[in-house]
Amino acid sequence: MKPKRVLITGAAGFLGSHLCDRFMAEDYEVIAMDNLITGNIENIEHLLPLPNFTFHHQDITNYVHVSGDLDYILHFASPASPVDYLKIPIQTLKVGSLGTHNLLGLAKHKNARMLIASTSEIYGDPLMHPQTEDYWGNVDPVGPRGVYDESKRFQEALTMAYHNFHGVETRIARIFNTYGPRMRLNDGRVFPAFIGQALRGENLTVFGNGKQTRSFCYIDDLVNGIHKLLMSDYSEPVNLGNPEEITILNFANEVLSLTKGKNKIIHKELPQNDPKKRKPDISRAEKILGWSPKVSRKEGLEKTLDYFNSLPENKLFKREHKKFDGYIKK
Secondary structure (H helix, E strand, O other), rough: OOOOOEEEEEOOOOOHHHHHHHHHOOOEEEEEEEEOOOOHHHHHHHOOOOOEEEEEEOOOOOOOOOOOOEEOOOOOOOOHHHHHHOOOOOHHHHHHHHHHHHHHHHHHHOEEEEEEEEEHHEEEOOOOEEEEEOOOOEEEOOOOHHHHHHHHHHHHHHHHHHHHHHHOOEOOOOOOOEEOOOOOOOOHHHHHHHHHHHHHOOOOEEEOOOOOOEEEEEEEHHHHHHHHHOOOOOOOOOOOOOOOOHHHHHHHHHHHHOOOOOEEEEEEEEOOOOOOOOOOOOOHHHHOOOOOOOHHHHHHHHHHHHHOOOOOHHHHHHHHOOOOOOOOOO
């Protein structure tokens, strides 16, 4: 019996690479795609020699072709951190619009089920707390974060249009802050920023007074949630995240406590449109998918720190700079 085939875009990124691992472990044929503009080939290097794994160095905003049958598409291609999407705003908008359109067309042609990686950022700086899937959000479309927020909001609208008009089987995962091994330590988001600063012996930077909140989900929990959603019969958006909320300042102190460093906490001006509150309401995921996160923040932090402590220094702080020189499968 031939294995089922799945296309994963953004496959060399943090989330995408863990999804590649999951589907390879379940004996799928995995077709990985990434233009490596923010992804890192090292994240999937261990999979390249395997017979059921194929990597395509491709920008999905161009025409996407996959030969043969295709059962599933997981669309995880997009810059996801402020450092990236503020530097490449046009590419961010294109991957959410043109890229999503190309993949939905492919899903329609192949009769494949497609899951898109949306984000809690579609809620903007929320006026509802915690955030439910029925909340429409508070987003500034022309602010600095608008290129990412509106890219994801359009992506959801286009996905639902293909579902309703063309009958394409689609799933929408609204992903909240996630962390774990293979994160980029300089991508500008709270969790990797604190871990990177702590490991480098630098002071931890807290923006504003630090009373803004976030909710952090460990990567293994998120991958399980994505898998459950993909295999479900539910087509409306579903929040995936850990509802355990913590202030940025308290989280900075947790990191310092775990790393046992002598770093200090310094405060800088809060960036424009930075969300004050982030906490998912996961009632829908619990009811529809039977899913909730299992890994505590303490356990997840320890696993993540163990991973980064195991890396040699040249990979710890420079691993995102490795270039892809091409790979020919034997």
